Amino acid sequence: MKKAEVVFIPLPAMGHIIAAVELAKLIVERDDRVSASVLMMNPPLDSTTTKYTESLTASTLPNRIRVVHLPSLEHTAVSNMAWMASLAEAQKPHVKEFVLKMKAQSELSPHDSPQLAGFVVDTFVLGMNDLAGEFGVPCLANRLPAKLLPSLVLKRESLASFLGAARRLKHARGILINTFKELESHAINSLSKGEIPPVYPVGPIVRCKGNSYDVGSSQINDYKDIMQWLDDQPPCSVVFLCFGSWGSFSVDQVKEIADALEQCGHRFLWCLRKPPCKGKIESPSDYADFQEILSEDFLDRSAKIGKVIKWAPQVEILGHKAIGGFVSHCGWNSTLESILSGVPIATWPLYGEQQFNAFEMVIELGLAVEIKMDYRKDLSKDGIIVSSEDIQRGLKLLMDPESEIRKKVKEMSQLSRKALMEDGSSFSALAHLIEDIMGN
Known part of the structure; x- marks a missing residue:
């Protein structure tokens, strides 16, 4: 039986690595002829990424997936796309050394070892696709919706680096998008008609519940406490506020959020x-005590209806029956997690492509x-202050139990699940991708 190996090269950032690992799982679990290697570039963008990659041991991954840590390079500033290009x-x-060793092994035992079939290269390190040409295999690039351009x-x-990456997409064998046809049918159909590589919408790719990183030894008590608190709340009554691994706000902005939560009166998990x-x-850290940033009066007054937390098992929280709305930075992973769970979003983008996700x-x-x-915040600077009144207005719309948006999100949630089932649109797209892989 012919066997194929696919090499994944994600940007060393949490959302990018998770998407690559989950896609690799989908592929190898679908077809036992395919194996995958996920190459982890160093240095990572933050310590959270390091913890996640360390959790990816052989015992936590399906057979035929291996995680390979490339040698560490000197850490430099991570403020612009030029850094990403230079890292690649x-x-x-x-990467070339790893692939050469893999090919040598396959030549020694051609019947037992898989043959290199292609690279899946992250959009932000598309310079790697030169290697695909050297080895005579195709390159498939991860998601970059054409109209959702990042702050860079x-x-x-x-x-220049960004435009160069976009031009390289024309030379990829295919483009993998973490979406599903029913969600972005117009864009997918439009991209399928031009002189560009085939587009494979294979999502929603969402981090699995019970991930060993999510519930580490230092967080297990926090996890139980959060879920038990949610168990005690009425269905669809809680608004969940979470802004991603790089999301934080100034003292003045936190006061406006606290005031809005207190004035609107909804139960909240923040x-x-x-x-x-x-x-x-650098990435945000935890407060030793929330009284550093929130008044004792607020914490006391809101204790019966609200809970402020340091860390959130986001997938599990969004899937809980008590959650009625999600105030989000609109990172694409968080957006898909919310859609899959049928929870409407109130948009508060911060950086990257998040403003365009919010617009869409x-x-x-x-x-x-x-x-x-249109909120935009540099990672090293505070953004403008969003008033308590604007936040309250958004929360009122978000938590309206009879809103059309709530009904549409529930319908899209059902479609997202059907897309992943046998004969669903993403299931079929993944099958076409595997056919292309095996054809190489």
């Missing part, structure tokens, strides 16, 4: 992170309400 360029020799495009110094020091580009969800698809769609 510096890691190319290590607005900076002159990083625009994941609140501490911003880094001014001028530093609110304006084009009608699956979300707006808090501040």
Whole structure:
């Protein structure tokens, strides 16, 4: 039986690595002829990424998936796309060395070892696709919806790198998109008609519940406490606020959020992170005590209807019957998790492509309400202050039990699940992708 090996090269950031690992799982579990290697470039963008990759041991992964850690390089600033391009360029020799060893092994035992069939390269490290040409195999690039351009495009110094990555997509064998046809049918149909590689919408790819990273030894008590609190709340009564692994706010903005929550009166679960020091580009940390940022009066008054937390098992929370709405930064993974769970979103984008995700969800698809769609925050600076009144207005729309948006999200949730089932659109797209892989 012919066997094939696919090499995944994600950007070393949490959302990118998770998507690559989950896609690799889908492929190898669908077809026992295919195996996958996920190459982890170093340095990672934050310590959370390191913890997640360390949790990916052989015992936690399906057979025929291996995680390979490439040698560490000197850590440099992570403020622009040029850094991503230079990281990919510096890691190319290590990737090439790994693939050469893999090919040598397959030549020694051609009947037992899989043959290299292609690379799946993250959009932000598309310079790696040169290696695909060297080895005579195709390159497939991860999701980059054409109209959802990241904040980096607005900076002159990083625009050239971004446009270069976009041009390279034309030379890929295929483009993998973490979406499903029923959600973005117009874009998928449009992209399928031009002179570009085939598009494979294989989502929603969502991190599995019970992931060993999500419930580590230091967080198991937090997890139980959160879920037990949710168990005690009425169905669809809780608004969940969470802004991703890089989401944090200034003291003044936190006060406006607290005031809005108190004034609107909804039950709430708020994941609140501490911003880094001014001028530093690093991920947020935990508050030792929430009285550092929230008044004791607020904590006392809201104790019966609200809970402020340091860390959130997001997939499990969104899937809980008590959750009625999600105030989100509109990262694409979080957006898909919310859709899959049938929970409407109030959009509060921060950086990257999140403003465009928010625009698509609110304006084009009608699956979300707006808090501040054009909010933009540099990772090293505070953004503008969104008023308590604007936040309250968004929360009122979000938690309306009879809203059309709530009904549409429930319908899209059902479609997202059907897409992953046998004969569903994403199930079929994955089958076509595997056919292409085996054809190489």
